[in-house]
Amino acid sequence: MFWKTILIVFSIFLSILLYRAYVVFTPDKTIFESCLSSTANHSLKFDQNRLRTFQKLLQFQTISYEVNKQNFDEIKKCRNFIKEHYHDLVTNYSEFVDLYDIAEYSLLYSIQGKNLNLKPFLFSAHMDVVPARDLNRWKYPPFDAHTDKDFIYARGTLDDKGNLFAMMEALKEYLHAYGQPSRTFYVALTHNEEAGHSGAMGIAHHLSQQPFGHNGQFEFVLDEGTTILEEVFPTLNNPIAIIGVAEKGYMSIKYRIAMASGHSSMPSAPTAIGILARAVDKLESTLQPSQFGRGPELSLLHGVTPYLKFPLRLVMSNIWLFGPVIEWVLSRKPGTDALQRTSTAVTLISGGEKENILPTSASATVNLFNDFSNELEKSLSTAARKEPLDTTNYLACQCIVTEFIKIIRYTWLSKKDSSLEQSVFFSLNGYSTLNKMIELTVTRDKPVLASER
Structure with a gap:
């Protein structure tokens, strides 16, 4: 029995x-059916003329090094080229197309639709690029835009002049084929997405002044997006086009220790660099807690599940049971582990002045991409519990947390800014939480023992 x-x-x-x-x-078999879009009225073939246009965009050295430190001459040339090359958009369709110069270098195209009752949408891309380091690793010079039978080699092909070029060519071809659209939309091209926010902020402010801006929202926003992935899941034979519906928060924290000077022949132990090294080791060896199942990664997994084969399909369709196993598998690779937790990376470190002099200071910058379901304060609390500056001898955890929370509550946008203005700014600037460098200074002349607290 x-x-x-x-x-x-x-x-x-x-x-x-x-x-x-x-x-x-x-499975939804209709997603594999061919698009019904007709090619009779338009052509987006990547011909030699379009190749030359794209190469020209890539050859502008629109480098952003840091905030207010950019190659502005090249950015200006790139902006002028865009305005001149797509000048027909404004002259031929002046009844419903307008172009605005924003923050001196950014551009905003406004295409007014026939039906003003429909929510508008926004396309956005940026013309600036990050520096091309270590030129010896490049197959061809990064701003030559060299092409062979398969690839174009240049800084900015993916991030983000490829999107800029595709959006502008699609806009040009659409208006040529169909004329005025039913729905209003905008194309925003910013100049300092990689380092700064004036372009995005200016466009956000401009859009907030439009009739829909104060209490309306976009139907959708299409920006850099992600990539088409192949062979990501075992037994899945189809490529996956990932649609980004959220973006992680972003924050950089700088830890700095200042100590009295001394000579290396009579060293104190540990030195400022030694303290910082232990902190870095703890930060890297202790992960932020997993938030698996609380963010948009769950929708992604549910979306691909019907196209998997047994037994993986059985597992993925029953996350309520196999969740811990899936969480463990995701944690095996950095790319998938980042889907389920706040990532922590030590990206900059410095200290010391001379080989025989004890360092008077040492600093490390830690970059966090905050998980969608995790508040920044929680991430900071977790970072404090990792004892980044060794609480046993040097600093109480609560001091770190209190200092962080005080600073993180500041924002670049004032309370009077509309919700749409803030959301547009976040979308154009690349992050849902603004980059804010936080610096914590710790000064000590002697070790602080646990009994002294």
Whole structure:
């Protein structure tokens, strides 16, 4: 009787798993049907003329080094080229197309639709690029835009002049084929997404002054986006086009220690660099807690589940049961582990003045991409519990947390800014939480023992 009961329970349990795998998660075969868009009225073929236009965009050295430190001459040339090359958009369709210069270098194209009751949408891209370091690792010079049969080699092909070029060419071809659209939309091209915010802030302010701006929202915003991935999931034969629906928060924290000077022949132990090294080791060896199942990664997994094969389909369709196993698998690779937790990376470190002099200071910058479901204060509290400056001898955890929270509550946008203005700014600037460098200074002349607190 006992084993019969066990068998019945097991059969019911297995039936539930299989029901979810093959009934609840059923493939949508229509997604593999060809698009119905006709090519009779338009052509977006990547011909030699378009190749030359793209190469020209890539050849402008629109480098952003840091805030207010950019190659402004090249950015200005790039902006002028865009305005001149796509000048017909404004002259031929002046009844409903306008172009605005924003923050001196950024551009905003406004295409007014026929039906003003429809929510507008926004396309955005940026013309600046990050520096091309270590030129010896480049197959061709990064701003030559060299092309062979398969690739174009240049800084900015993916981030983000490729998107800029594609959006402008699609806009030009659409207006040529169909004329005025039904829905209003905008194309925002910013100049300092990589280092700064004036372009995004100016465009956000401009859009907030439009009739829909104070209490309306965009239908959608399309910016840099992600990539098309292949062979990401075992047994999945189709490529996956990832649609970004959220972006992690972003924050950089700078830890700095100042100490009295001394000579290396009579060293104090540990030195400022030694303290910082232990802190860095703890930060890297202790991960932020997993938030698996609380963010948009769950929708991604549910979306691909119907196209997987047994037994993976059985597992993925029953995350309620196999969640811990999936969480462990995701944690094996940095790319997938970042989907489920706040990532912590030590990106800059410095200290010392001379080889035989004890360092008077040492500093490290830690970059966090905050998980969607995790508040920044929680990430900071977790970072403090990792004892980044060794609480046993040097600093109380609570001091770190209090200092961080006080600073993190400041924002670049004032309370009077509309919600749309803030959301547009965040979208154009690349992050849902603004980059804010936080510096914490710790000064000590002697070790602080636990009993002294």
